[in-house]
Amino acid sequence: MTKKITGDNVFKIAAAIIAASAAAILALNAYVLITGSTLVLQKEGIGFLLGRNWNPVEGRESFGVLPYVLGTLVTSGIALLIGVPLSLGIAIFLVEMSPRSVRVPLSYLVELLAAVPSIIYGLWGLFVLRFWTQNYIETPVNKYLGWIPIFSGTPFGLDIFTAGIILSIMIIPTVASVSREVINAVPNSIREGAYSIGATKWEVIRYWVLSYGRSGIFGAIILGLGRAVGETMAVTMVIGNAIGPNAMPFSLFRPGQTLASLIANGFIESTTPIEKSAYVGAGLVLLAISIVINVAAHLLVTRVFKVKGGAVE
């Protein structure tokens, strides 16, 4: 009898130990990033977050990540501005409007957007999208509105704006599929109640469905933000890769840099220990931003599904 109980316990404990690998991976990453960046953090202190210079020349080293933090936030902001309305439109269309025969193939297509590797988005952005934004958006806008600082510069297509556009495409599958689940989880009795007092479909969605799923949709948006913040390759290939004070995102039509693209471009070629440490420090900042965003998003999304009393999952 004792032997039988041991068999189950052994299995359970072995599985529990293996399951701890997730925690080990997180701890390992945090440990490597923190120990790797102590050198630069000791030298720069808080200036690492607030400085604009990126100078690896020996004897004059100075590292600050402010331009890249701002670059990350601005490109992700553009991605949300464009991507979120599109994603919500898609989610609403798929749940509330499309006939069943169209729904399945359309959801496949939107999910395929998530399957395309980011390097291929980057390649497409570098050779195709870049000319679209340069010729059809940036040049005309710059010609007539160039006196506004954020539209100034010489449009070249490889800049913050194009990076934002490509990110907005890449977050669509995330935001659309999570919002679709949230909208699906809104109980039908809510819709029926609204229809019964004479609301049109638009009114039902606008005043009942969307407000019922508000916090879940907000969570979906933040998940999209998390994806945009961490995205590396596609951005690296189209953002123009400015460095130092030039990378401050003052104009949409100038080259910029995000935290992720900074690391992708420079980490491998960095030579001195302090320079390497500066790139690891940028990674630590990126990780901190991304963890905060994702924890917030998951709290919001799970709250909605708990309210539903297990309607989803």
Next chain:
Amino acid sequence: MSSSYAFRKFKNNLFFVLCLLCVVIAVVPLLSILYEVIARGASQVNFKFLTANVLQGGIGPAIQGSLILIGLTSAIGIPIGILSGVYLAEFGNNKYASTLRNVNNVLTEFPSIVVGITAFTLIVVGVIGTYSPVAGALALSFILIPIVARTTEESLNLVPNSTREASLALGAHKWRTTLSVVLPSARGGLVTGTLLAVARIAGETAPLLFTILGNSYFFQGLNQPMDALPIRIFLDARQPSPELQAQAWGAALILILMVLALNIGVRLISRKRFR
């Protein structure tokens, strides 16, 4: 809301058109990507392109490297991921498991470039001392494990409890029930989830930049840099030479065929689950 009925109806129709428009706008980039990759890549692909090394104008090393990476990563990541998922689904009704679930959620959205730094520091600088396929595989398994764990948990949760109870009632132990009854019943979901996760890591690039580096020659050992399709695309696309840019499109075609074949194939097999 105090507008006339006609106006409300008009708003309703306008809204329908706008939503339809959103779908169309989202599909345009997808179609454009597929079109460009096929139009610019297809002319590149021939037997020599697929088998020769980079100096002879082929992407053989990249294809070989990608397959090696996928194999190594799957060997490390899939067993660990599935067992983690089994724990979360079958014994997961406690605080420890719900903490791990949250950690998994954080990990699935991890910036992949960070994983590259970690693998670089641990393997390339630490254990092996050179760029190595092992470092690449380790970085990719950091990405693979949480995804597989999550999909495993989700598919095991779909197995009805009565199945478990039937097995337990016959006198089978919990471990026996899990391995011989629950896992086989969830086979479809497990295969689907795992293949989709593999498709996802096949296209990952950022963690490879610092770990396998890229190489013009075929596999040279576990302590040498190696090529892979995403790396080859990235390195070629940045070159000014039109031949190398064309090579990048050819490599992109092969990569996208691999990834989309996995995705579409999996969905066709498991069509019922996604309805």
